[in-house]
Structure formats: C-alpha cells, structure tokens
Amino acid sequence: MPKTAFTNYEAVKAALDFPTVLSHYDIATTGSGDQLKIICPFHEDHKPSCGVHTTNGVFNCFSCTASGNIFDFVVDMEGGDAKNKTGLRAGALKGIKIMQLDPADFGNSGGNKRAKSQKQTKPSGKKSPTPRQRPAKKQQDDTHDEGQKDETKAPINPPLTFELDLEQDHPFFEERDISKETIARFGLGYCKKGIMAGRICIPLHNDQGELVAYAGRYAADDLPDDSPRYKLPKGFQKAHVLYNLHRIKQQPDTKRLVIVEG
Ligand SMILES: [Zn+2]
Known part of the structure; x- marks a missing residue:
C-alpha cells in the first residue's frame, strides 16, 4: 500500500454504502426498505438488536451502546477507534477496499491541516455509491457526531459535579x-x-x-x-x-x- 497522505474521511464515508459493507462482513439483515436490523457485531447479540438505516448511513444498537455513522461502523469492525488517526486511517483504507475503489481518489492535502477544498473527490466510476445528503463538514476529522469538535476547549468526559442517590x-x-x-x-x-x-x-x-x-x-x-x-x-x-x-x-x-x- 503506498503511503499516500490521503485523509479525506468524509469522502470515504460518502462513498460507503451499508448493503455492500454488511455483505462484506457477512452480516445478514432483516427488515426491508432502508431500515434494516442486524445481529449486533459489537456485543454478544442473539436477536437482531442493531438498527441500520441504509439511506442515512447510520447504525444504532438498542442493547449495547454501539452507534454511529457508516464510517464509524467500518472503523469499529476493524477494531479501531474513530477518535484517533490510526483508527480513522485503517477504517478508511478498509472502506475503500470494501467498495473496490481507488485510494488515489480519496487523496487530498491530507495531514493535519484542513482539507483545502470542500468539493469531495468523487470516486471513479466503477460503482456509483449514492452520495449522502449531508454537506461536507468543516474538517476531515469530523466524522464523528459525538461533539468532539473542540477537544482543546472542554475536556472530554469532565468529572461530574454530583452523585446519584x-x-x-x-x-x-x-x-x-x-x-x-x-x-x-x-x-x-x-x-x-x-x-x-x-x-x-x-x-x-x-x-x-x-x-x-x-x-x-x-x-x-x-x-x-x-x-x-x-x-x-x-x-x-x-x-x-x-x-x-x-x-x-x-x-x-x-x-x-x-x-x-x-
Ligand atoms: Zn450491540
């Protein structure tokens, strides 16, 4: 694998599509339309507890706390952590592979800087993944929806100021x-x-x-x-x-x- 400095995670996320991802991991689905259920791969699940919305590209387990977008899903499946670069990169590479796309199409200025251009490099023709309706977010790292945006300002998980009775x-x-x-x-x-x-x-x-x-x-x-x-x-x-x-x-x-x- 060449060491390209691609980090356009938003573009990777946009290129991913749940049916392809799930079949890659041999995960069976129930349900129909764009709302599916799967046996949750993130806890010991015996009935399909994890909901997948294929159009919105999100998943949410009702038994454990696993949830996120499709990119998080791949990162988690690869055992990575969507909060650090290593996990993101591994998930991105894997996602590109699953979708049989060309890593070169996801290269941008990379590194730690903001992506210069907001226009997402469209993956080349082979498949035409349905682009998600969301606008590209400000920064390539912002693939997680849990409000980690400004890590410098507020501590992650600040200590509680109360105790439950x-x-x-x-x-x-x-x-x-x-x-x-x-x-x-x-x-x-x-x-x-x-x-x-x-x-x-x-x-x-x-x-x-x-x-x-x-x-x-x-x-x-x-x-x-x-x-x-x-x-x-x-x-x-x-x-x-x-x-x-x-x-x-x-x-x-x-x-x-x-x-x-x-
Ligand atoms: Zn679960």
Missing part, C-alpha cells in the same frame, strides 16, 4: 447473586429518578478515579420499546474511558495490562 437494596442484585461487597466496592445501586430512573447504575471513573458518568442498566426485564437496555449519558464518550483502570492503577504490582473484548 442510589439504592443498594434491590432485587436485581439478589437475583444475580451480586454480593453486598461487590455492590459497595463498585458503588452500584438502583436509581429512582432522572434520566437513569428505573436503572441499576454503575459509576464510571476516569483513570484518576474521578467520577465521569453513570452507566444505567434497565433493571426490569420488560424493557420499553424505545429504550436501550444500557444507557449512557448523552455526550459521554465511552471510547475515552477504560472502565476500572483507576482501580488497576492502585495495584502496586501491575506491570502489564491485557485488554480483551467482550
């Missing part, structure tokens, strides 16, 4: 044999009001041990239709947090950390 006594824990020690150690509890109402909340910390969010697992089995089983606050960027890292850092003997998926 959680009930440690809930049948959820008993049914799952979650001990009082575990509940206390991880600060788990049932939340009765607010956006996490009806959920078992799990405090999430940054590597400094500061509370940055709560993950909320719906406590009852009968999940309302439009509600995800696991919920994270809007704007929380989970890709930037390795859960429990601060606890590991407290262990004096930790020399090596092995991260596995799932």
Whole structure:
C-alpha cells in the first residue's frame, strides 16, 4: 500500500454504502426498505438488536451502546477507534477496499491541516455509491457526531459535579447473586429518578478515579420499546474511558495490562 497522505474521511464515508459493507462482513439483515436490523457485531447479540438505516448511513444498537455513522461502523469492525488517526486511517483504507475503489481518489492535502477544498473527490466510476445528503463538514476529522469538535476547549468526559442517590437494596442484585461487597466496592445501586430512573447504575471513573458518568442498566426485564437496555449519558464518550483502570492503577504490582473484548 503506498503511503499516500490521503485523509479525506468524509469522502470515504460518502462513498460507503451499508448493503455492500454488511455483505462484506457477512452480516445478514432483516427488515426491508432502508431500515434494516442486524445481529449486533459489537456485543454478544442473539436477536437482531442493531438498527441500520441504509439511506442515512447510520447504525444504532438498542442493547449495547454501539452507534454511529457508516464510517464509524467500518472503523469499529476493524477494531479501531474513530477518535484517533490510526483508527480513522485503517477504517478508511478498509472502506475503500470494501467498495473496490481507488485510494488515489480519496487523496487530498491530507495531514493535519484542513482539507483545502470542500468539493469531495468523487470516486471513479466503477460503482456509483449514492452520495449522502449531508454537506461536507468543516474538517476531515469530523466524522464523528459525538461533539468532539473542540477537544482543546472542554475536556472530554469532565468529572461530574454530583452523585446519584442510589439504592443498594434491590432485587436485581439478589437475583444475580451480586454480593453486598461487590455492590459497595463498585458503588452500584438502583436509581429512582432522572434520566437513569428505573436503572441499576454503575459509576464510571476516569483513570484518576474521578467520577465521569453513570452507566444505567434497565433493571426490569420488560424493557420499553424505545429504550436501550444500557444507557449512557448523552455526550459521554465511552471510547475515552477504560472502565476500572483507576482501580488497576492502585495495584502496586501491575506491570502489564491485557485488554480483551467482550
Ligand atoms: Zn450491540
């Protein structure tokens, strides 16, 4: 692979098309029209929990928190992180390959600068991917919709200035044999009001041990239709947090950390 400095991720995103991408990964779909469902590839899924909108080029899992645009999908499938250049680049290369396009068509000035031209290099003729209706965004890196735009201004996942009032006594824990020690150690509890109402909340910390969010697992089995089983606050960027890292850092003997998926 030549080391071209292409980084026109927006153009790659525009060239991607969900049916082709899904078939590349051998992912079967249900549903019809432009709204499909797939077995979510990002968690252990047994029924199709992940919705895909082929026209809008977005996906959203109702069981885990996986969601994003089609480009994110490819990046995630490749095990990359859409927040860093390596992940973006790997995803872009893969996307171009999946669509059988020519990498040269996606080259622009590249590097860290803004793309000079907003007009997107149209991929050459072979396929004619339906261009997405969105206008090109300001910057090639802006492929993610989670508001990372100005990383310099606001910290990602700033520490919370409040704590939820959680009930440690809930049948959820008993049914799952979650001990009082575990509940206390991880600060788990049932939340009765607010956006996490009806959920078992799990405090999430940054590597400094500061509370940055709560993950909320719906406590009852009968999940309302439009509600995800696991919920994270809007704007929380989970890709930037390795859960429990601060606890590991407290262990004096930790020399090596092995991260596995799932
Ligand atoms: Zn999922």
